[in-house]
Structure formats: C-alpha cells, structure tokens
Amino acid sequence: MNFFFINCFSLFFFNFLIFCNFFHFFYFLISSLWKLNNLYIYKKMSKKITKKDEVEENILNLINKENRPYNYQMIEAAFPSMGKTQIVKTLKSLGEQGKLSSKENNKAIIYWRVQDTGPKLDEQGYEIPQESIHDLNRKLDGINRQLEVEQETLKALLSQSRQLNNQLSDDQIQKEIDQLSAENKDLETKLLAFQTKEVVSDKDKQRLDETIKKARSEWVKRKALFRDILDQVLERSNKKKKDLQEDIGWETDEDLKIQMIPDYSKPLPTQQNSTDDSPFKKQKR
Template sequence: MESLCPNIGKTQLLKTLKSMGDKGMISMKDTGKSFLYWRKPDDEDDNNDSQNSEDDEEIDIESEDKEEKPKKLTIEELSQEVEQLKSKIDKEKETLKELTTKSRDISKQSTNDEIQKDIDVLMTSNKELSQKLISLKKNATKCTEADKNKLIQEHVKTRREWTKRKALFDNILSTILENSNKKKKDLKEICGWETDLEVGVKMIEDRDPKATKTPVFKRLRT
C-alpha cells in the first residue's frame, strides 16, 4: 500500500483504511496483532447500496413529515386579505396618476437649452433695436410746430371726406333697399361692394381740435 500511495504517510493511510472498514466500504479483520483489509465482493456491495438507499428514503420521508404544513385561512380571513390588497392597489394607482401628471407637466416645460436659446434671440433683437434707435436719434429731422399743424389739418380734411363718402353710401344704399324687393345680402352680391370690416379698415381717429361731428345726410323721399 505504501508503494501504491507514496504521497500519503503510513499513519494517515491506516486511519483511512480503518475509516473505510468501519463504514463497510471494504472488508476488515482484526488479528490481534494487525488489521487485514480486502475488497468486498460485488453482491455484498449491491446489498449495502440498496440498504443505504432505503435508509435515505426513510430519512426523506421522516423529514417530509416533519415539514410544517401551511396554515389554512378561513373565508373571512381571505376576504380581509383581499380588501387589504385592493386598498393597496388603489393607493398605487393614485400614486401612479400623480406621477404621470407631474411627468406631463415637466415634459411641457422648456429645457435649459431651449430657454438659453430664447434668451440669446431676445438679446440679439434688443441689441439691434437699440442700435437702430440710436441711429434714428442721430439722423432724425426735427418737425416744426407749423409742419405739425399742417399735417393735422391734412389729416382732419382727409378724415372728413372719408366720413362724408361713407355716410353718403349708407344713405344711398338704404334708399335703394327701401324701393326694391331685394335683400341687402343679395344686392351686395350683385353690386360687389366691400364693407370696411371685410377689408380691415378701422375708423380713423378724429384729430380735429374742434371735434367736428360727422355730417348726417337725410334720406331722400320718393
């Protein structure tokens, strides 16, 4: 044996053989002076293996019997557990709803890069307008009081003529509608005129210091 296992000492070898003999893995005999060891026959090994497997099964059965069985819940306890789970689900849904709303609000807000881009555009526009204002102040032609009064008179005269024509047209249109069987809409389609509202014309502000009133034209009776 020492020649077969040169790396194992004699003492360790004897302990290993005795342990294998005690476990029934090999045959062993005590002669009083020494121990004899030899390999067991194959049929004896099979019997030992079957015996060991039966012992293992018995151990497994005993261990299974010792396992704690789950506690059976009553219908009332199950109902309470279901209600608790429903309440928990409702809370989670509410939390999810709040987080979704916050996420939507945050996504609508501008990012830092977008805000910085808008600031740059406004700064550039402000700089250009400031330079334009400085240029206008330097090259501006002063308007005398006489020039100002002349412009006001021209404005007043133009507005007066415009209001006269507007009133005259309204007067003529009313007379035609009274003496015809056509509606204003139909007559408008035939003549093809456009109103101030349609072309975007607004009433010109009256700048006349005397605040003259718009002349009123009386309808002609036929």
C-alpha cells in the first residue's frame, strides 16, 4: 500500500515538473515573440518621417521637380515610409499655404506645382537661394563693365573692317600700277621730246606776244571807256556809285577778282637788263 502511494506521488511529481517546464518554455517563447514584435514595430516607426517641415519639404521638392500632377497615392508610392494620413494632411496644408495648386476630380484631389510663381529650383528640385540687392547691383556693375569692353572691341573691329574694305584689292592695285606705269612712260616720252627739241618756234612766240599785247590793250581801253561813261552817268543821276551799281547790276574785274594781264612790253624787275620782252624768253632759257 505504501509502495503504491509512493509510486503515485512520484509519478504526479514528475508530471508536475514536466508541466512546469513546458509552461516555463511556453512563457519564454511568448515573451520572446512579444519582444521581437515590439522591436520590429519600433524599427518600422523609427524609419517613418515624423517632422512636419521635413515631410512638406520632401513632398514639395518632388512635385516641383517632376512638374506634373500628383495624388496622395503617388506620393505614398514615392515615400513608402510616410503614412496615408500624414501625406493627406501635408498635401492639404501645402495647398492652403498656396505652395501647391489643387483640384478635386471624382472625389480624388490632384495637386501640382504652382506655375511661374514658385521659387527657382536647381536640378534636384531644391530652392535656389535668392540674391540680395547688393549682390545683384555688384553683378550688374560687372556686366556693365564687360559690356563697355566688348563695345570698345566691337568699335575697333568695325573701324578696322572699314579700313580693309576701303583698300584696293590685289587685282585693282596691279591694274592701277599698270595704268600709272603707262602714263609715266608717256610723260617720260613727252619730257624727252621737250628736252631734245624746241617746242615753240620764234615765229609762233612772236605771234602770241602780239596777240597778248593786243588783248591787253583792248582790255585797258574798254575799262577806261566804261569808267568815263560811268562818271558821266553818276554826275547826271546824282546817285552814289554803289546804289547805281545795284540798280544796273554791273560787275567789275575787282568784284570778280580778275587780275589784269601783265604788261610784257615793259621789262620785268628781274630782267631790267634784258632787251627781249617776250614772256616765253624765260621759258626758253
């Protein structure tokens, strides 16, 4: 009887130990799984973007860079770490701030870039810092100085171009050289003829001298006759010479700056000892 009781107690105690070990193992397994799940959730949540400004910047840069319409689903596909609620709220906030344009289409809201009013962006879609007025004025001064230099260079090139265009070509220069050479040769031939023979004969020179003397004599006579007639008219008209000249309209040699033919019948001051009064004598010598 006692042996049976001892065996039963031993069997119960052994089963109890087995149950305790199994419970302890099960509890350890559940605890481990719970910790792993919490760790996974923590890591997943740590990857999500939680800063509002950073979320807005990323979404705004994406839409501005691509420059095409987006809905929240397309944003969610581009940023898997963002949640739907966060994306919807951010898009709505950007639309209210005027940073994005929006329109509802079949219960779906479409967002796109505000055209020609947003800041300038670089190739990555980030805003380019705006320059100050001082920087712009300094850049403008540099551009103006460069423009002045370029204008001076252009002016010099245009002047050089005009000079080159005004110059004769090689063919024109050669043609002019040939023409001048021919004229020079002809003049040399005439000069040689003048030097080797008498150009005007004595008879011709005498005839010319007589013609000049006669012409000068007639000129002097007619001027004297005009003065006599003019003096008589002035005496009877009681007018001044200037007024009468304006009424009649005559012109004198002095008015026209015409010089009288020299009197070759008288010897020139440099030829007082010469007996030949011909104007061609000097040329002959």
